[in-house]
Amino acid sequence: MIVFDRVNKYFGDFQVLKEINLTINKGEVVVVIGPSGSGKSTLLRCINRLETISEGSLSINGLNVADKKTDINKLRRNIGMVFQHFHLYPHKTVLENIMLAPRKVLGQSESEAKKIAQKYLEKVGIGDKANSFPSQLSGGQQQRVAIARGLAMGPDIMLFDEPTSALDPEMIGEVLDVMKALAHEGMTMVVVTHEMGFAREVADRIVFMDEGRVLEEATPAEFYANPREERARLFLSRILNH
C-alpha cells in the first residue's frame, strides 16, 4: 500500500532520510520509533507530501507521490493526519473543525457532514463538545477532535506524528485508547511515537530509525525481547529503564 523505494531526502546539505526501503501493507499498524532527529517525522510527512522526497520513489496504492502529475489533493483525502500539536482551527467550533474538509473537499451537504462529524465525535468519546471551541478543551480532548477530524474524511490511511508528546501524562491514555480502537478496526496506521506500551500492544511491526536510516524492522515481540542492532538496544535501555 505504501512503498518507499530507496528514498533519500535532503534539507540543504543535510541528509535526513538515507536509502529508505519500507513497505506498509493494508490494515497494518506500523510504529516508528527512534531518537529525536532520526528522521521519523520526516518519513511520516513524506507520505502525504508535506515534505517532498529528493531521490528514490514513494508510492501509495500504486500512485507515485512525488510525481507532479499526481493530484496531491485527491491523494490526501485518503490519508488522515494527526499532529503533535493538534492544529485544530481555533476560529471554528469542534463540529466545524471536523466538517470543513468533508464539506469543501468531498462536497458533502451541511446535514450529511454534521451527522458524520457527530458520529466520529461520539466515537472518540466527546459527543457533548460539538459546539465548544478548541481553546475550551483539554489537550487530550483536542487531540481526540483532531483524530475525529481525520476520520471524518473516511481515509484508508491514518498518520500520527507524536500524537501524545504534547499532552499531560493524565491525558495520554484517552488518546491512546482511541488509537487502539482504531487499530483493532483494521485501519492502516503509521504512528511515530515514544509510547512503548502502545507500540508493544498494538503494533504489527516496529520500525526503528537512527540518523536517517531504518536500522531495524521487527514485530514488537522480537524487537523488545531481542533487538538485533546495538543502537536499538541502547535506545531501548535508555527509555525503558527509568
Added chain:
Amino acid sequence: MLDFSILTENLDMYLLGFKNTIMSSLIALVASLILGVFVAIMRIAPIKPLNWLGTAYVEFIRNIPLLIITFFFFLGLKLSGLYAGTLALTIYTSSFIAEAIRAGILSVPKGQMEAARSSGLTYGQAMRLVILPQAVKIVIPPLGNQFINLVKNSSILAVVAGLDLMYHGDLISSRTFVVFDVYIFVAAFYLILTIPLSLGVGYLEKRLAKSN
C-alpha cells in the same frame, strides 16, 4: 476666539469638500484593501515569480512619495484631480496594507496550513477558509492605522485640484483672507472622520479578541 461665521457662511463649500473626501477615502479604502490582500498573497504564495512581482510592487510603491504617484496620474495620464488622487491613494495605501496583511498571515502558525492541506483542501481553500480568518484578527490594529493615514493623506487631492476638503479649505482661505480659523474647521471635519474610524477599529479589535 474662533470666528464661527467663517464656518456658517462657507458651510456649503466645506460640506462639498467633506463629501468628496469621504467618497474618495471610502473608494480608496475598499480598493486598497482588495489590492493589498492580492499583493500580500502574491508575496506569500509558493510561486517564485509571483513573490518577486509582489515584492517589487511593494518596494517600488511604498518608497516613493504619494505626491509623485498623484502627479503621475494627474500630469502623466491626465486624469482629473479627484480620479488621479483617489487612484494614487489606493495604490500607495495598498502597498502598506499588503505588508500588514502579509505579517498577519505569517503570524498564523505553520501547522494550520499543514493541517488544512493534509485534509485535501487546495492552497486557495486553506488560505481563504483557515488562514485569512485568523490573520484578520491580528491585522486589524495595523490596518486601522493605515485607514486613518489614508483619510489624512487624501488631503493630497488639494494639490491637484481634487475638490476635496483641503482643496475647499484653500479656496475659502483665499477668498476670505483668513488662514487660521479656516483650517481649524478643516481639521475639525477630518476629526469627524478619523475619530469614529479609530474608535471603530478599537471596538472591532475587542470583539474579535473575545471570539478567540
